[in-house]
Amino acid sequence: MKIDPSEGSFARASTGTYFDKDGVLRTAAVDEPRWNYTYEDGEWVGPELLVEEQRTNLFTNSGETLESIGTAVTPNAAIAPDGSMSMDLVTEQQTSGEHYVIDRTLTLTSGVTYTFSVFVKDGPSANRDYYHRVAGSSINGLRFKPRSKEITGSTFDSYGFVELSDGVFRVWGTYTPASTGSVVNRSQLLNGALIYTGDGTSGLYIWGAQLEVGDRPTSYIKTLGAPVTRAADIPGRIVSNVPENDAPVWTAGTYTQGTKRIQNHHVYEVLAESTTDAPADGVAKTPPTWLDLGVTNPWRAFDEKIGTVTTHPEAIRFSIRADQTINALAFFGVDAGSIRVTVTDPSLGRVFEHEATPVSTDGIDNWYQYLFAPIELVEDFVVLEVPAGTYGTIDISLDKPGGEAKLGALVLGQTSTLGVALYGTSIRLRDFSRKERDAFGNFVIQERDFSKVAEFDVAVDTANISAVQRTVAQYRAKPVVWIGEAAYESTIIYGFCTDFGVSISGPTISDATFSVEGLN
Known part of the structure; x- marks a missing residue:
């Protein structure tokens, strides 16, 4: 797959929120891609590029909760998802009746689907449920139990919750008004029934109310005195977190x-x-x-060279829209602590996930070597069996906390099996450094790049000899990835087949030789 730098772009005409690797809700600047993490099985995993349509939070003062009937509100009582001490505690009063905070009332349109959402956390003392009530031409009710993580709804189109860390949940529900008119959204405490006598201590933490047009919740949009719109994310075919700041952009002048x-x-x-x-x-x-x-720096990983390196502090991220079938990725010149590859289908969601720590275990066969041998990184490796269809998005992340992540080359494409590499295959390095003696016999050394070279002995199905020859001829002048054995880094080469020959040894299997020279 050829990557054209002109296809790399990203735009969004507003700020937008996302969750970072520590689960803190952050705000990305205008035109800044959002690399979002999700909370799964007790840990934050990712990142993946967050792409959303335009949405407006119709609720004003989204982070504010005001007491109303049968409740008292303690402002700024707990840490909110954005890391600030701004989550409010709603406590029931010792009164008999309903217990809810001030209503949010808006005029909504018939036939339009709306989604509300709010962040909820279990409070002190007795077990209390969160109840969201929508009252207009009809009444919708949604009940969420933070301690048992159960949710039920009445007359909602759909509903659910997203679990975050630190006991916080984002509860949401969608509904479609039958007629245009005033609709009340109410956040309420529930103790088995709507009407009960409060104990004066039990309650819930609440933060970040949102109401938007659409059939699902999107990222949180903070509001103050007026509704706020988050603009649509507009990604190019490829998006990166690496800035293109090698030099100023050229403009006409001297x-x-x-x-x-x-x-x-x-x-x-x-x-x-x-x-x-x-x-x-x-x-x-x-x-x-x-x-x-x-x-420029973001595109060196795609310039058909290994010696020119894309670098970025802490992490390198790419999000690539396939636009063609891809089932393999190859990485060269990697310097990172971890690599993560995910594939997301627009209909099926995430369909592939691969995580690896590129630490070499070659020669580590006892505890002494495990504890004291120098740590060596695997620089070249492949990820195979990637189910990326025509419309899939591939998210790639190379992380090196506290250091500078590096990537020499990233190749995406579709594999073609030519045969089975055999023992007897030879590998070597071709060094382009200069080592010369001066008049006194001393070496003058100028270190330069090197390339991998291999002579692959391959068993080929005799019936497929012509097909293999056509494939080699097709790519004779194009750099491609040659894989002898995926488990052996030394037999993964990005380069050209410089010579190919076949000895038709028998009716079933024939012997082929591939001479491959790598890029540098």
Whole structure:
């Protein structure tokens, strides 16, 4: 799969919220991608690029809870999902009757589906349920039990809850008014029945009320005195968290020697004393006025080179819309503590998840070596059997907490089995460093890149010889990933087949040789 840097973009005309790796609700700036984590089986996992349509929170003062009938409210009594001490405690009073906070009343439109949501946490003392009541032309009721994690609803279109860490839940329900008019949304305490005598101490923590048009809840939108709209996320075919800040973007003007500018995702440097040429034009002149230094940092992982590296502090993230069938990914020149790959189908949700720690265990066969041998990282590896269809989105994350994550090359594509690699295959390195002796016999060493080289001995089905030959011919001048054995890093090579031959050894199996030289 060819990645074109011109297809990399992301836009959103407003801020937006997402959960970080620690489960804290953060706010992304305008045009900043949201790399969202989800809470699953007691831990925050991810990230995946969060892409949502435009939504408006119709409730005002979303973080404020005001006492009403049979309740007392203690403001800022617990830590809210955004990490602030702003979650309010709603406590029932020692009165007989209903116990609820102030109603949120809006005029809603007939036939339009609305979704409410609110963050709820179990409170002190006796067990109390959260009850959400919608009263208009009809009455809808939803009951959530924080301690048993049970939810039931009456006349709601759909409902559910999302569990977060620290005992917080986001409860939601959708409903469609039968007629246009005033509708009351009420957050209420429940003790088996709506009407009961409170004990003066029991209650729930509540925060972040939201009402939006749509059939499901989306990310939280904070409001104050008026409704707030979160703009739609508009991703390109590929989105990255790595900024394109290698140099300023080129604009028309006069530039002096040594100045660097970005044009069309490439970095250029002025060679002439001064020039008014555009970089792409200046490269083609004789003599050239600009020098092309290569693609910018986010796109070095896709420039068909391994020695040019994409880097970013802490983590490198990509979200790629496949647009074609992909069942394998190959990574080269990796420096990271962990790698995570997920595939999301727009209809089926997440269909694939792979996590790995690229630490080599080669030669580690006793406790002494396990405890004291230097830690070595696997730099080149493949992820196979990836079910990414035409409409799937692939999210890739390389994390290195406290350090700088690096990636030399990322290749996505569809595998083709040519045969079975055999013992007898040879591998070696081709080094491009210079090692020369001076007049006194001392070595002068200039370290440069190297490439992998392999001679694969392969057993090929005799009936498939012609098909294998056609495949090799098709890719004879295109860099592809060659895999001898996925478990052996040394036999994973990104490069070209420089020579191919077959000895038709028998009617069933024939012997083939592939000479492969890797990129550097």
